[in-house]
Amino acid sequence: MMDPATVPNLPDAYETKVLKRIPLEILACAVLISLAALAWSGLWAGLFALWGGVVAAAGFLGLERSLKHILDRGKKDALRRGLLFYVLRILLILLAFSLIILFYPRRVVAFAAGFSAILAVVLFEAARALILLRQWKR
């Protein structure tokens, strides 16, 4: 049996790496989507797709920080404060979507496509983690 002191803290390191990597991957994915939108329907669609990706990456960072804050403190007060900040961020996302729907209704698809980059990235990371887990089990 291995000495616990010599065992590397593998999952924590992996988890931290993944959590740091995800916002950058969201931005990279959003850049790809915006390039596609740029080629498909022009400059504004590309910019809106990129903006959607930036909002998604900021939302991810916000949720990660709120969760960390809640779990580190572990108090009801911290939970309330973390949730309050997260609600404010959701309201900002809603405001961004509402403004686009009201003033640029045709661009909402491009914005949503950029915003959905987070789904693709998280699913990709989940598949990658599953493959790694299977390899380690062997």
Add this chain to the structure above:
Amino acid sequence: MILKAKDRSGFRRLADLSSLVLMLPSSIAVGLFFGYLLDKLLGTRPWMLFVFLLLGTASGFYSLLRGLQRYTKDETDDGSSDRP
């Protein structure tokens, strides 16, 4: 043995976080999709999009709250079970 148990808890935490992260954007995306579709079918642009965006956000936030409650409860349970 130790490494395997640690791996499992790390991956479990990562999976829980991933599901929490996915709840809100996926609900918003589904709401936008249905709103856009209904607007096209009914010719009500942009109202259905707006209504379904609100519904998607509300349902995503509700799921997120429930998931968060479960996650914090699990974390507390794991923390207390680690103690001698």
